[in-house]
Amino acid sequence: MPAYKDQKSGKWKCTFYYTDWTGKKVKKLKRGFATKKEAEDWERHFKLEKAKSLDMTFGDFYRCYEADIRPQIRENTWMSKAHIIEKKIPVLTNVDEAVKTAHVENINKKYKKKETAATSVENVDGELVCPKCGSALVLRTAKKGANAGNQFYGCSGYPKCRYIQNM
Numbered sequence: 001m002p003a004y005k006d007q008k009s010g011k012w013k014c015t016f017y018y019t020d021w022t023g024k025k026v027k028k029l030k031r032g033f034a035t036k037k038e039a040e041d042w043e044r045h046f047k048l049e050k051a052k053s054l055d056m057t058f059g060d061f062y063r064c065y066e067a068d069i070r071p072q073i074r075e076n077t078w079m080s081k082a083h084i085i086e087k088k089i090p091v092l093t094n095v096d097e098a099v100k101t102a103h104v105e106n107i108n109k110k111y112k113k114k115e116t117a118a119t120s121v122e123n124v125d126g127e128l129v130c131p132k133c134g135s136a137l138v139l140r141t142a143k144k145g146a147n148a149g150n151q152f153y154g155c156s157g158y159p160k161c162r163y164i165q166n167m
């Protein structure tokens, strides 16, 4: 892990190669450290982070898994594994960036709609019940802020649950 001093600026830099998950060697260069130790610490930290990050898609992971495991087991066993993975979860094994982005957007949209649409329901005793946690709602009065003096329903589970509903 060599660190070098830049003669012009007097700063230290580190340059090294690391292997990404595809097995490709990638060159990394980072300048501007005040000391040699800082440059070396940064390199060590970078390599540690890289080692635990899983920046691959499920499809990539599946192909790595196949390359690793397929030669070790009977072809029939592999075929049934592959069948399960490819047929039951094709969305995860064959997906491009555009599909992934659209999927994530859909989930976000659905989730946000749900959150704003959620409203209290009455239980058998006619009490209002929090849609988030199921505790009873209680009538409260806002003490501060723009709504001070206004009444609203707040969850009796507060502060664990912060659900509120305007009247």
Ligand SMILES: [Zn+2]
Pocket (backbone or CB within 6 Å): 130, 131, 132, 133, 134, 135, 155, 156, 157, 161, 162, 163
């Ligand atoms: Zn609640």
